[in-house]
Amino acid sequence: MRDGLADGALRGRVVCGNDDERRHRNLVQPLVCRIARPRPRAVGHTAGIRRGLPELTHRVVGSERCPDGEVAVPSPSSSNQSRAPFTSTYGIGATIACRAMRFEHVLVVGAGQMGSGIAQVVAASGRRVSLHDAAPGAVERGLEAMRKSLTRLAEKGGTDPDVVLARVEPAGEIVAADLMIEAVVEDAAVKEQSRPDRVIGMHFFNPVPVLKLVEVIRGLETSDETARAITELADELGKTAAEARDFPGFVSNRILMPFINEAAYALLEGVAEAEAIDTIARLGFAHPLGPLALADLIGLDTCVAIMEVLHRGLGDPKYAPCPLLRQYVQAGRLGRKSGRGFYEYS
Numbered sequence: 001m002r003d004g005l006a007d008g009a010l011r012g013r014v015v016c017g018n019d020d021e022r023r024h025r026n027l028v029q030p031l032v033c034r035i036a037r038p039r040p041r042a043v044g045h046t047a048g049i050r051r052g053l054p055e056l057t058h059r060v061v062g063s064e065r066c067p068d069g070e071v072a073v074p075s076p077s078s079s080n081q082s083r084a085p086f087t088s089t090y091g092i093g094a095t096i097a098c099r100a101m102r103f104e105h106v107l108v109v110g111a112g113q114m115g116s117g118i119a120q121v122v123a124a125s126g127r128r129v130s131l132h133d134a135a136p137g138a139v140e141r142g143l144e145a146m147r148k149s150l151t152r153l154a155e156k157g158g159t160d161p162d163v164v165l166a167r168v169e170p171a172g173e174i175v176a177a178d179l180m181i182e183a184v185v186e187d188a189a190v191k192e193q194s195r196p197d198r199v200i201g202m203h204f205f206n207p208v209p210v211l212k213l214v215e216v217i218r219g220l221e222t223s224d225e226t227a228r229a230i231t232e233l234a235d236e237l238g239k240t241a242a243e244a245r246d247f248p249g250f251v252s253n254r255i256l257m258p259f260i261n262e263a264a265y266a267l268l269e270g271v272a273e274a275e276a277i278d279t280i281a282r283l284g285f286a287h288p289l290g291p292l293a294l295a296d297l298i299g300l301d302t303c304v305a306i307m308e309v310l311h312r313g314l315g316d317p318k319y320a321p322c323p324l325l326r327q328y329v330q331a332g333r334l335g336r337k338s339g340r341g342f343y344e345y346s
Contacts, residue, residue: 103233104128107177111135111142115183117208120146121237122181123167124159124209130171139170149209179233196221200230203250204239206298214239219246248313249306257306257319260298263291264322267342274342292342296335300328300342 104127108119111133119142123129133139143165150161174180181202201217214234218227227243234241244251263277272280278290295303303325310319328334328341335341 101126101236102229103179105130105177105179107132107171107175107180108183109133109174109180110183111138112183113145114204114206114208115181116142116145117149117206118181118183118204119168120149120164120209121239123164124150125237127167129168130175130177131168132171132174143168143170149207153209197223198226200226201246201250202230202234203252205252212238212240213252214241215250215252216241216243217246217250218243249310253306254310257303257310260291260295260303261307261319261322261325264295264324267292268322268324295325296341296343296345299335299337300325301334304329 106122106127107130108115108122109132111119111131115131115133119129119131131139131142133142146168147161147165150158150164153159154161196219199219200222201215201219203215203217205211205213214237216227216231216234231241231243242251248254249257263281266272266277267274271277274292278293281287281290289297304321307319307321307325311317311321332338333340336345339345
């Protein structure tokens with residue numbers, strides 16, 4: 001897959017490889033998952049990815065939960081029940097089946113905004129998480145961000161933050177796990193060493209605990225088994241997986257970033273002020289945020305970087321970043337994270 005296709009507030013990438021392919025350092029951002037060398041298993045399991053669904057082991061009723069190490073799947077009689085976020089509980093009185101959990105131990109490399117969010121939803125699904133980041137203090141900041149997010153969710157009926165955080169363990173180095181998710185800039189050299197049949201993109205959206213979509217990006221040689229395993233994982237994390245082909249920007253960024261870029265041009269050319277542009281988009285298109293406010297949330301530097309990927313990868317001048325975006329980035333106006341972008345933030 002190409003460099004930087006899933007960047008910024010909209011990113012996620014999965015690469016399934018073995019332990020030897022993960023011995024690297026200085027990892028920096030899109031997202032890469034690697035399925036580690038499998039532990040010995042019974043015949044019928046290949047390359048660390050189980051063939052078909054794991055065997056159903058328990059059934060629980062009503063508010064009961066599946067035992068540790070297992071995950072809930074609806075029985076035919078409760079298939080229309082809605083599951084509470086991050087739990088194995090379905091509607092009142094529903095009967096659910098539990099099956100052995102795939103990827104019981106997940107290593108997340110990168111504890112920034114995306115990495116900590118992914119670690120949170122993985123831990124909330126009942127899995128054990130090791131969280132690693134080479135930057136001093138990054139893991140601690142990530143854990144604090146997770147606690148704040150979980151506290152807000154708990155106020156709305158979510159799981160006790162201490163229960164989820166107890167499943168997250170800081171890791172001082174890369175450790176063996178069933179699955180590795182890199183919330184860092186992809187390393188092309190490492191990527192090229194991976195087995196292509198076990199390489200797949202998993203594009204999360206920010207904020208990870210809230211937004212339900214995961215774009216699943218199949219490479220040219222990605223196996224059906226790998227795609228099935230990652231799609232099932234997304235479902236178990238409470239996400240909806242949508243598959244896209246491996247082209248620059250996938251679907252989401254190919255649509256969203258030109259929208260933001262054109263809004264920046266409208267501001268540059270004096271068509272309207274920033275507030276009016278965003279108001280028209282919010283009220284006219286029923287968007288929760290206008291494109292300029294959204295750009296500030298994503299980060300203007302990230303928007304420029306993604307537009308450059310689209311421009312370079314697709315070779316069409318319509319994807320060239322708006323000069324105003326470049327000017328703001330050069331001036332340090334990166335959006336919310338710097339305190340000023342199209343808007344000012346106190």
